[in-house]
Amino acid sequence: MKCLKCGKEYRQIVPPRCSCGAFLEVSYDYSRVDIGKWKNRERGVWRYKELLPDVAKIISLKEGGTPLVKAKIGEELGINVFIKDETRNPTGSFRDRLATVGVSYGLPYADNGFIVASDGNAAASLAAYAARANKEAFVVVPKKVDKGKLIQMIAFGAKIIRYGESVDECIEYARELSRLNGLYDITPENNIIGLEGQKTLAFELWEEINPTHVIVPTGSGSNIYSIYKGFRELLEIGVVEEIPKLIAVQTENCSPIVAEILGIEGKREFTKALGLYVKDPVNKELAIRAVRESGGTAVAVSEDELDFGERALAKEGVFAEYSSAVVIPALVKLxxxxxxxxxxxxxxxxxxxxxxxYYVEERERFSIGGTKLEILKLLREKPMYGYEIWENLEKPMKYQAVYQHIKELEALGLIEEAYKRGRRVYYKLTEKGERLLENFED
Amino acid sequence: MKCLKCGKEYRQIVPPRCSCGAFLEVSYDYSRVDIGKWKNRERGVWRYKELLPDVAKIISLKEGGTPLVKAKIGEELGINVFIKDETRNPTGSFRDRLATVGVSYGLPYADNGFIVASDGNAAASLAAYAARANKEAFVVVPKKVDKGKLIQMIAFGAKIIRYGESVDECIEYARELSRLNGLYDITPENNIIGLEGQKTLAFELWEEINPTHVIVPTGSGSNIYSIYKGFRELLEIGVVEEIPKLIAVQTENCSPIVAEILGIEGKREFTKALGLYVKDPVNKELAIRAVRESGGTAVAVSEDELDFGERALAKEGVFAEYSSAVVIPALVKLxxxxxxxxxxxxxxxxxxxxxxxYYVEERERFSIGGTKLEILKLLREKPMYGYEIWENLEKPMKYQAVYQHIKELEALGLIEEAYKRGRRVYYKLTEKGERLLENFED
Structure with missing residues (x-):
């Protein structure tokens, strides 16, 4: 690795900045890269090995090469929109691209194990790749971590150290623990090597659709910077003429990068998009450079829009975490x-x-167990008509919604018309409705 | 679709058996299949379209084409072992292969929506594919369903009907609801069409390693039968000379298929491998045929072995549900x-x-929050040596394990030597250890 400013070279455990203060970057001899070789290789991160660090042994779970799915929302908006589905990586996030390179590269220096500071995804990834490499993994995560990610770390046998409020505090602590204990640190804020893995997402997008715009959820800033670096390398090799416009998205609650790009006041408060809860992103300058030099922009979305984003992605057939769901409201706003x-x-x-x-408690209210069950219980007492059902529900809701539930219960064969009085249709339980109810209650 | 016995043809909503009583199977003109075309197509279920039902519109989330990962455990055992990682499908299970074919094929008949009876995975899959197809999904699931699967159904907006103790009871109910309400039923026990999607796993395995043995978790029996059908088609086309030996695995608690194959007494009790909790599998005969005609065998594993299997897979870098983890103890036993x-x-x-x-409560005891935290708390009171720490721990455990925790805490820079008395090393908290402890407690 070489400082792009002063030329100083670094090896092994690589700091993100040169001692001269400038950012470090891994560079290659681009004139010698023959991208014609790529198409004969298996899809995935290591397909692009000419533009990845040399490693003696690759630790891989076949990460990258994720599907690109055409988005229906694009048809509504009249533009071509594609979902790059990074949930299809080995541990379910883009961080597996980081971990495969970080762990493969760090292997000779990791006799005591690996470490990462993370809000969750990178920790889950390291846990998996270290397990695969028969190495110990130490992960420093803040007190609030998404449960699924925590479960993965535990399942993969990582040593979990919970530290601080947001990931900002974990980063320095991981650096200290790494220094004191000879652990190889793959935290992107402490070691740029893993970003080489992340940048392969750009190569894939180029091979797939050569996009004009890429919308990127932005927490620490490492992802958008990685994608920028990937496209810039394609530019240097001469296969693209222009870098696509990169669009950084954060939440209104926590928007240090977006605020600086847009020149507005930003907040640094808690957001339920935990992966984007980074108050003072170390890679902020890199992220801003990625946006500016690509001619892109930035968007902040509200907490409520996270739910909208998640639902809209679900309609596409993709179940995403809140931190990813920001891409939809960002798209719509732009x-x-x-x-x-x-x-x-x-x-x-x-x-x-x-x-x-996922937050089980929060989601279960959407299940059939809720209003529909209550309606069935009401109708077990006596036949009722729609307005009467609505009046008797414990939970206040719009009549229109109750009417919809009634129609669905009827379609399911769980309720049926008992009799009519004037224009009022009285409903009663069918036998199936009764059975269903009994079933719920024992 | 044609009955293999009496030749009667079926269309649209297809029963699993012919009115003559024999099993139905979808068949093709194998003499006209040119498998040379496959290798030029994208990986995934629809790569094999000559051997799939004709559909007007494909509803796909780019399912199948899942990675095959070399297993380290094979090196220990001295055989070649590979993990076919079906967790990498769109909703995280092999059932996406079923849903893409079931929903694409059923689309013209699903004006009122789709339905499936399922212990969870098929329901989550249908929910995703129906959402993608802008159709309603009704899912009939038993009262005990893995939470992650339930969350997926909710996220994808399915109407959830919880019914009965195990999936056995759901199947018939789904069939009734389908008939009454004009819902297209993709339950494999009610409609064989989806098995055509599942069988593509065999084609992939053949392209990848042409295996001699395939070990398959077996609940309803549809998966092992699908794989069998796929290989038998390759045999009919003439590209393989032999079907690999198929090995059905169930849990000792619920083993109707395995018991019949091995000629032993089987139980039909609850198993924490919920996907294998099928007491009276409709596809039992098909599964048994798959095992017998391939020359394979069957294995039952205990509930404790599920934990062993899950841990062993985690060491490979793959986090699997209990229902999948059975493959490891089965491999070891054989x-x-x-x-x-x-x-x-x-x-x-x-x-x-x-x-x-996942069962959050069950897993959290493995986290650092446990013994290590207790040791830190003890050392905050006064310096202690190893044996003394061991004596003071609330939880009974082996001294060797406590010693290991002490070494790890030392490696993490959380405790250090305070002083020595004779050969006894007294430990105390470091500043970092104190900070960590404070952090845990507020």
Whole structure:
């Protein structure tokens, strides 16, 4: 690794900045890269090995090469939109691209094990790859971590150290623990090597659709910077003429990068998109450079819009974590502002699986167990008509919604017309409805 | 679809058996299949379209084409073992292969929506594919369902009907609801069409390693039968000379298929491998045929062995649900009985993701929060030596394990030597240890 400013070279455990203060970057001899070789290789991160660090042994779970799915929402908006489904990586997030390179590269220096500071996904990834490499993994995570990610770390046998409020505090602590105990640190803020893995997402997008825009959920800033670096390398090799416009998305609650790009006041408060809860992102300058040099922009979305984003992605058939769901409201906002032109090819980077961040209690209210069950119970007492059912429900809701539930219960064969009085239709339980109810109650 | 016995043809909503009583199977004109075309197509279920039902529109989330990962455990055992990682499908299980074919085929008949009876994975899959197809999904699931799967159904907006103790009871209910309400039923026990999707796993395994053995977690029996059908088609086309030996695995608690194959007494009790909790599998005969005609065998594993299996897979870097983890103890048992020969290529089918079936409470005891925290608390009171720490721990455990924890805490820089008395090393908290402890407690 070489400092792009002063030329100083670094090996092994690599700091993110040169001692001269400038950012470090891994560079290659781009004139010698023959990308014609790529298409004969298996899909995945290591397909692009000419542009990855040399390693003696590859620790891989066949990460990368994730599917690109055409988004229905694009048809509604009149532009071409594609979902880059990073939930399909081995541990369900884009961080597996980081871990395969970080662990493979660090293996000779990791006799005592690996360490990472993370809000969850990178920790789950390291846990898996270290297990695969027969090495110990230490992970430093903040007190609030998505449960699915925590479960993965535990399942993969990582030593979990919970430290601090947000990931910002974990980063320095991991660096100290790494120094004191000879652990190889793959935290992207402490070691740029893993970003070489992350950048392969750009190569894949280029091979797939050569996008005009890429919308990227942005927490620490390492992901958007990695993608930028990947496209810039394609530019240096001469296979693209332009870097796609990169769009950084954060939540209104925590938007240090977006605020600086847009020149607005940003907050640094808690967001339920835990992966984007980074108050003082070390890679902020890199992320801003990625946006500016690509001619892109930035968007902040509200906490409520996270739910909208998640539902909209679910309609596409993709279950994403809140931190990824930001891409949808960002897309819609930009579209409403006339940002896109016909013919644009917009890639949405969906970074992590919804299975990692679910809140069971919060979601169960959507299940059939709720209002529908209550309606069935009411009708067991006596036949009622729609308005009467609505009046008797414990939970206040719109009549229209209750009517919809009644129609669905009827379609399911669980209730049926008992009799009519004037224009009022009285409903009663069918035999099946009764059986269902009994079944719920024992 | 045609009955293989009496020749009667069926269309649209297809029963699993012909009115003559024999099993139905979808068949093709194998003499006209040119498998040379496959290798130029994208990986995934629809790569094999000559051997799939004709559909007007494909509803796909790019399922199948899952990675095959070399298993380290094979090196220990001296045989070639590979993990077919079906957790890498869109919703994290092999059932996405079923849903893509079931939903694409059923689309013209599903104006009122789709339905499936399922212990969880097929329901989560249908929910995703129906959402993608802009159709309603009704899912009938038993009262005990893995939480992650339930969350997926909810996220994808399915109407959830919880019914009965195990999936056996759901199947008939789904059939009734389908008939009454004009819902297209993709339950494999009610409609064989989806098995055409599942069989593509066999085609992939053949392209990848042409295995000698395939070890398959077996609940309803549809999966092992699908794999069998896939290989038998390759035999009919003439590209393989022999079907690999198929090995059905169930749990000792619920083993109707395995018991019949081995001619032993089987139980039909609850198992924490919920996907294998099928008491009276409709596809039992098909599963038994798959095992017998392939020359394979069957294995039952205990509930404790599920934990062993899950841990062993985690060491490979794969986090699987209990229902999938059965493949590891099955492999080990067969190996110990001298079942395999050098040079055998054994594929383990890992059907679903561990993120779908975790029990948070059960797992959290493995976290650092446990013994290590207790040791830190003890040392905050006064310096102690190893044996003294061991005596003061609330939880009874082996001294060797406590010693290991002490060494790890020392390696983490959380405790250090305070002083020595004779050969006894007294430990105390470091500043970092104190900070960590404070952090845990507020």
């Amino acid at each position: 579209h409403e502002n006339g940002y896109f032109e016909k013919g644009d090819r917009v890639a949405l980077v969906v970074t992590g699986s919804g299975l990692k961040s | 190996h110990e009985n001298g079942y395999f020969e050098k040079g055998d290529r054994v594929a383990l089918v890992v059907t679903g993701s561990g993120l779908k079936s």
